[in-house]
Amino acid sequence: MAPVFHVIVNPAAGHGQAADFVRAKVEPLLKHCQIAYKIHQTSGVKDAGRIGQEIQNSIPLEEPRLVIVAGGDGTAHELIEGILDQSSAGDDQGIGTWRLAILPCGTANALFHSLFPDSHRHDSVGELGQHLATLTNEDEHQLSSLTSAIESLKAPQTNVLPLPITLTTIASQKRIPTHIVLSTSLHASILHDSEALRETMPGIERFKVAASQNMSVAFKADAVLRGTRVRQYSPKTKSFIEPFTISDASISASSSSSSSSSSTKEWVVPGPFSYFLSTTTANRLEQAFVVAPTLSLLPPGSEDGGPSMDIIIIRPGRDPSVIAAQDQGEEATGKMRAKRLGEIAGNIYKNGSHVNLTFARDESGSLEHGGEGEVAVEVFRAQGFDWIPTDTSHQASHYVCADGDIHVIPSGERAIVELMDRHPAGHGFFVWK
Numbered sequence: 402m403a404p405v406f407h408v409i410v411n412p413a414a415g416h417g418q419a420a421d422f423v424r425a426k427v428e429p430l431l432k433h434c435q436i437a438y439k440i441h442q443t444s445g446v447k448d449a450g451r452i453g454q455e456i457q458n459s460i461p462l463e464e465p466r467l468v469i470v471a472g473g474d475g476t477a478h479e480l481i482e483g484i485l486d487q488s489s490a491g492d493d494q495g496i497g498t499w500r501l502a503i504l505p506c507g508t509a510n511a512l513f514h515s516l517f518p519d520s521h522r523h524d525s526v527g528e529l530g531q532h533l534a535t536l537t538n539e540d541e542h543q544l545s546s547l548t549s550a551i552e553s554l555k556a557p558q559t560n561v562l563p564l565p566i567t568l569t570t571i572a573s574q575k576r577i578p579t580h581i582v583l584s585t586s587l588h589a590s591i592l593h594d595s596e597a598l599r600e601t602m603p604g605i606e607r608f609k610v611a612a613s614q615n616m617s618v619a620f621k622a623d624a625v626l627r628g629t630r631v632r633q634y635s636p637k638t639k640s641f642i643e644p645f646t647i648s649d650a651s652i653s654a655s656s657s658s659s660s661s662s663s664s665t666k667e668w669v670v671p672g673p674f675s676y677f678l679s680t681t682t683a684n685r686l687e688q689a690f691v692v693a694p695t696l697s698l699l700p701p702g703s704e705d706g707g708p709s710m711d712i713i714i715i716r717p718g719r720d721p722s723v724i725a726a727q728d729q730g731e732e733a734t735g736k737m738r739a740k741r742l743g744e745i746a747g748n749i750y751k752n753g754s755h756v757n758l759t760f761a762r763d764e765s766g767s768l769e770h771g772g773e774g775e776v777a778v779e780v781f782r783a784q785g786f787d788w789i790p791t792d793t794s795h796q797a798s799h800y801v802c803a804d805g806d807i808h809v810i811p812s813g814e815r816a817i818v819e820l821m822d823r824h825p826a827g828h829g830f831f832v833w834k
């Protein structure tokens with residue numbers, strides 16, 4: 402049977418342009434290439450999940466599900482969540498193979514911009530090539546994932562990348578799936594506080610206000626990284642090597658979490674933290690904010706012992722300038738934490754150069770690129786972690802941001818973060834690149 406593309410359109414994503422884009426750009430392309438499709442329009446929160454379940458039930462498990470997501474990261478998130486919810490509620494035969502073409506019809510479009518950071522003309526031939534030649538560069542760029550999808554119809558295994566799903570468990574509740582970002586500390590607090598500001602500040606300036614409220618905060622928690630081969634990025638070698646900012650004494654061979662096996666090791670990362678963010682696929686959270694450049698520069702491979710996540714950490718207690726400010730009291734220390742984060746964030750916007758920042762060894766304490774001093778930003782590659790708040794009175798240390806949604810860890814509990822198994826083999830989510 403000829404494949405059918407299911408187009409999920411979120412009319413509320415971004416500036417509300419998804420339906421127009423599909424009508425004007427996607428449908429003509431699919432028609433030109435004589436590809437069958439079905440449009441599904443979302444009607445509100447979590448509706449993409451319901452549509453995913455409907456698609457799931459309409460196709461035999463052994464056939465791939467081909468989906469075009471015309472929305473933002475939230476639409477893809479809800480789709481994935483709906484499919485996994487249904488699968489965990491039923492008899493566990495697996496979820497089948499989901500191949501997603503991503504159209505950047507949302508606001509941040511982190512996944513799309515991570516897959517297609519630059520626009521370039523495709524060298525497609527035939528029907529597809531003829532059609533693309535009539536489009537502007539911008540339209541062609543936005544259709545990049547779909548173009549790959551159409552090309553792969555002739556050679557089904559080409560152009561698809563696995564989309565690893567992170568699963569987070571908080572206090573034995575239902576596991577929360579994410580495909581873009583799982584964070585705590587500054588990133589989670591910005592998302593939390595900006596939501597509270599939405600009514601009074603509908604524009605994106607609320608994110609700036611929320612950031613300035615949280616840049617000086619020290620988030621009180623410990624983290625435990627897990628994996629068969631946890632490694633750390635070194636600006637010196639420009640590669641991942643044995644962790645060097647966490648001491649050997651913190652390695653133990655056992656684990657408290659459900660995903661552990663005898664070969665899984667744990668590495669304790671004592672807090673406090675300014676920044677803590679993990680991601681499996683998105684090297685950037687918006688077009689210019691390249692927070693995890695290692696994902697694209699050093700793509701995870703077989704040496705990582707299976708699927709992995711990159712974890713970006715800033716711990717103010719390691720920063721000589723913050724330590725020096727402690728003599729002047731908490732207010733001065735907070736100001737210095739904020740100043741440093743601002744400097745580091747500026748480098749995130751410079752093509753992700755923050756991962757190469759080091760502390761100068763001299764009195765100045767300034768930040769250098771690839772100097773001899775300690776790294777300012779710690780970047781780990783692991784298979785999971787626990788986030789354990791250590792101060793029950795500090796609410797913000799209990800926030801977890803799961804693809805933009807905020808969850809709060811109850812007092813005395815932790816968040817356990819792991820990667821979903823692709824089981825049975827071949828099942829899972831993939832994106833066309």
Ligand SMILES: Nc1ncnc2c1ncn2[C@@H]1O[C@H](COP(=O)(O)OP(=O)(O)OP(=O)(O)O)[C@@H](O)[C@H]1O
Pocket residue numbers: 411412413414415416443444445446447448472473474475476477479506507508509510511
């Ligand atoms: N018909 C609808 N009316 C109102 N909201 C909707 C409708 N359909 C879906 N939604 C909601 O729209 C929200 C925003 O979608 P999405 O996250 O894809 O766009 P975005 O926030 O603009 O982009 P990004 O996540 O890339 O920044 C989703 O959380 C979803 O629950």
